[in-house]
Amino acid sequence: MTQNQNWKLLYVVGGIAALLAVFVFRRNLGAELSLLAVSGFIDGVPTTPILTSLDWFRLFQDNWLVALTFLNFFDLIEYALLSLVFLALYGALKQTHRSAMLIAVTAGLIGIAVYFASNQAFSMLALSQRYAAATTDAQRLSYQAAGEALLAVNLPDSMYQGGGIYISLFLVLSAGLIISLVMLTGGVFSKATAMVGILANGIGLCYFITLVVLPEIYWIPHPVSAPFRVAWYFLIALRLFKLSREQL
Numbered sequence: 545m546t547q548n549q550n551w552k553l554l555y556v557v558g559g560i561a562a563l564l565a566v567f568v569f570r571r572n573l574g575a576e577l578s579l580l581a582v583s584g585f586i587d588g589v590p591t592t593p594i595l596t597s598l599d600w601f602r603l604f605q606d607n608w609l610v611a612l613t614f615l616n617f618f619d620l621i622e623y624a625l626l627s628l629v630f631l632a633l634y635g636a637l638k639q640t641h642r643s644a645m646l647i648a649v650t651a652g653l654i655g656i657a658v659y660f661a662s663n664q665a666f667s668m669l670a671l672s673q674r675y676a677a678a679t680t681d682a683q684r685l686s687y688q689a690a691g692e693a694l695l696a697v698n699l700p701d702s703m704y705q706g707g708g709i710y711i712s713l714f715l716v717l718s719a720g721l722i723i724s725l726v727m728l729t730g731g732v733f734s735k736a737t738a739m740v741g742i743l744a745n746g747i748g749l750c751y752f753i754t755l756v757v758l759p760e761i762y763w764i765p766h767p768v769s770a771p772f773r774v775a776w777y778f779l780i781a782l783r784l785f786k787l788s789r790e791q792l
Contacts, residue, residue, distance in 0.1 A: 551635045552788045558632020559784035561625040566777035573618050577610065590614070595699070597671070597691025604672035611672075615665035615700055623656045626716070629777070632784055633723055640730030648722035655715025662708030664694045704755075714752065720745035724776075732787075737779040744772035 580586045588607055594600055594614065603611040612618075630652045634645050668691060675687040698706030724741030727733040747769035755762045 554628075554632050554635055555784040555788035558629045559781040559788070561628040561632075562777045562781035562784065565622050565625040565629065566774050573613050573616075577613055593702075595695075597668075597688050597695060600668055600691060600695075601672040601675045601688070604669060605676060608669065608672075612665050612669065615668055616663060617665040620660060620663055620665070623659050623716070627653055627656050629780065630719065630723075633780070636732050636784065636787055637723070637726050637730055640732060641726045644722055644726050648719040648726070651715045651722075652719030655712045655719065658708050658715070659712035662698060662706055662712060664698060667694055710752070714749070717745045717748045720776075721749065733783050734779070737776065737783065740772050740779060741776045744769050744776045747772065 577586070577589050578591055580589070589610055590603065594603060600611060600615075603614070630649045634649045637645050671687050671691050671694075675684055675691075678684045678687060698709055720741060724738050724745060727738035727741060728735065747765050749765075751762065751765040754765060
């Protein structure tokens, strides 16, 4: 397989990954489940914050898939898909501004790796299984304490989460913003795709400003940026598919 064919294959893989990331394995699926539960469309989903390890263990016993969703397990899949998108975008834009793309993709991949290291879905799943299998109160208390230690580092959907979550989000959004700026000057992607990306990632980065300056509205940048992110991924996928059919 030639180098050109390798890039074309990566464009196809990146396009598929972009579509899956935005339409199937979206970030923050737990919030969508909560909204559906509050609206009465589904049952068996918590509608109030889960604050203790014991509550998490009980949720795992009742519905392990819902528990994993609330612990952002599907974010891991979304980030894995995003890594493929970043690599495909590097191939498409490396001739436009190689150094900027190297910085962006490196930052993005580091951010994704940090998120994988920070996500606690599997750790809580393992503790819940051990808690359920425990035969003494001492064992159960030790597993419960271990769960509380995990939650002390990062409590999902709380205002202030673990440092790894913040570092990961900042790096991934910064990577997206740099890539969008390269798109704006490269001619490979349309100006519309670039501007949508700037809005998606720029508004997303405003989360850190509101978290420090206006914490009462810290949650606003995520839902505001979400439609732009959906459009950006979709436009990226369309262009990557088209690039895969062109003669390089």
